[in-house]
Amino acid sequence: MKIKSSLPLPLRIAGPVLIILLLAFVLLPVVVVTIASFNEKAILTFPPESYSLKWFERVFSYPDFREGFKASLIITAWSSFVALVIGTCLSVAVKRLAFKGKQPLLAILHAPLVIPHFTLGLGLLILVSQLSVQRGYGTVILCHVMLVLPFVMRSVYVSMENLDERLEQAAASLGASPVKVLFTVTFPLLAPGLFGGWLFAAIMSFSEFTASLFVTTQATQTLPVAMYNYVREFADPTLAALSVIYIAVTAAVLFFANYFLGLGKILHIEDRP
């Protein structure tokens, strides 16, 4: 049965207008920072009087950004991969096996969602210095794994819920060992969910700032930390230019993820028919 929309006219107009205004609020800083990045002047002024690309050049020539980008890539690659492996194994165990301490384990692993990042960063910083461990990539990667694991777990777990167990049973009845079933049936079927979880973890890790500020050193300084240090030192629009590049790349990644996989599906917000 279809019910005709009988909204009074003012409401029918007010809805879209409200949505446009709210989207404008969300987009405003993005648009403003983009315009500011082309400003020729060395201070953030609006509107710019003359335009230039020199701040984009400076982004690429400033060594801390290059080093930070490299460090961020290393940390992101490792932490998202490790979180993906751990999250997948754990989801399989949680769904399929009975074991003691399931609830406490899950509670602790989800805690970084609500525990302030500065608390975790501080804790890890004190911990490694107490243990006299050199702060290197290992520390930062461990820190990021803690922070992104809940996102991976959610994504993998939801796709496991939608998995057809009969396919696994079929493989097992044809003589495949549990490990073989896991690798030839379960994991390939979970692949889209795994990819979604990995993508989330990677983008979150790349952008993580607060905890990184505590656990990184000059040698492992991530891009967001380098950016923060830049703002404290300089007032020029270089960071605006870097932000624009950052926004463009992120939007492109999300656009393609949406196009090929459907972000709605990855994020589990598809409307019911």
Place this chain on the structure above:
Amino acid sequence: MRSDLRAWLLSPAVIVAVCIAVSLVTVLQFSFRAFVPGSLDVGGLTWANFSGLGKSIYLDAFFNTFWLSVETTVFSLLVAYPLAYALVRVKHRALKSFILVTSITPLFLGEIVRTYSWIAVLGSNGFINGALRQLGLIEWPLPLMFTHFGVLIALVHVTIPVVVLMLATAISHIDRDYEKAAQSLGAGPVRTFLTVTLPLSMPGILASITTAFAWTFSAFATPQMIGGGRVPTISTLVYQLGFSSMNFPLAASLSVIGLMLTGTALFALSLLTKRLKAVGGH
């Protein structure tokens, strides 16, 4: 075989859980240790860190952080609900994608890019002041940076995407038949929304409140960069105490109190959620 597989599947997650737990215990342990000025080593057990937290500078930071979190939660819910509703219910595919990508892209930009973008909007030569001056409405720039308002508006912007996502999940799980039933019984669209859709999205609203509150509570870059030290929060104080004064014990005790405060607030919320569920019968 079975138990072998179990050990392989579980042990990595257990290691991470232990690291999280040990980090937290370390913070707790440090909060009870004496500060030795000029040294990274700490002294014996003491209560001094906590008794020192009664100073007005710390109380201000606690109150300010708590209040900012409450305000941010309320405003981001008000902004995010219409967006989430439109995101789920809009039929047009391209429009849906546009709303989705626009409202969640900021989630992935991290605090630094987003906060910096707000500096370009709020600064004394920024977008708002520039536009108002061009229009001849003001002569001197409005003080937007380094204010509570500036920090609040940027925090709301930071929180919106995640709240949109959580609300959209909740709204997309509402069975449309309930709405149709209400309408076929004569309820208008507004009444249907208020008596059916909104109550059914309550779980999502409560989850969003929890997340928005916790995120704002732990935000660091935004109050630091936009507040510029003039809008004190727990996170900025923890950083200052740790890295300017090297007083890690005091920083730890401040974190512990902050953690207890968030914990209490979240616990109260979860009690409320249970109550609402008991009342609602689902």
